[in-house]
Amino acid sequence: MQNAMSPAESAAVQAAVSDLIAAETLPISLAAQWLETPLGPMLAVAGERGLHILEFLDRAILSKELTQLRRAFGGVAFGPNPVLTALAGQLAEYFDGARTDFDLPLAPVGGAFHHSVWTALRGIPIGVTCSYKDLSLRLGNLKAIRAVAQANGANPISILIPCHRVIGADGTLVGYGGKLWRKRWLLAHEQRHAPAETGAQLGLPGFG
Structure with missing residues (x-):
């Protein structure tokens, strides 16, 4: 796709974000997962309250969002989470044209x-x-x-x-x-x- 990141650029950014999460020092309370989509990889983060983040990996403020989320809820680590499992299925259906809305608990951080x-x-x-x-x-x-x-x-x-x-x-x-x-x-x-x-x-x- 025109204007899409090259595979090498995408891999480099994904590795940098993964390293950031892997270096977590706070007690873990949130789960993260990479989701592959037709528009490139997306990072999803969820906790007990629901889905907090779903962003494309080249989103300029992704690191800032992760910092705000950690301050509000605690550490992030890659791992399983029922919300993320449901999200992966529903997002795949959306991109396949089989889903027009979503049924997931959302918990974005904001005023x-x-x-x-x-x-x-x-x-x-x-x-x-x-x-x-x-x-x-x-x-x-x-x-x-x-x-x-x-x-x-x-x-x-x-x-x-x-x-x-x-x-x-x-x-x-x-x-x-x-x-x-x-x-x-x-x-x-x-x-x-x-x-x-x-x-x-x-x-x-x-x-x-």
Whole structure:
């Protein structure tokens, strides 16, 4: 895929993140797992409360997210976890076009406003997009567009909290921490597999 990391680059970043987790010094309370996807490897981290992180390995703030998570809940180590097992299956079904929503407990780390934005994002059905203005109106504060955009960009659970479904007011793609080429792929994929009554609402030029 154009703009995707080379296999060597991907392996190097994955090794660096794995080494970071392997060097954990805090008591272990969270489990991590690498998940292979058509868009590249993703790191998933979960604990007793649910899924905390699902990020592509080249996400610029992944290390920061891991640090925040460790401060909140304790150490991270690679190992089994029932949430991660369920996630692997549901994510595979999503990429196969057989799943349009997810049924997993989510526990992203963030403040009250961030959580309100992330909850609103989860209300955007597959095959539907909205603008930051739309999201602000849904939250009842049109003046919060900038804060909504910041919270959208800070989302630590890709795909399941669908921040990729937020686009520019003019219908153009805007910034996405997982890279714009992935955002375009995800929206095109969801347009193909969304129920007819929702898929028809997606009005992005160049998709299909």
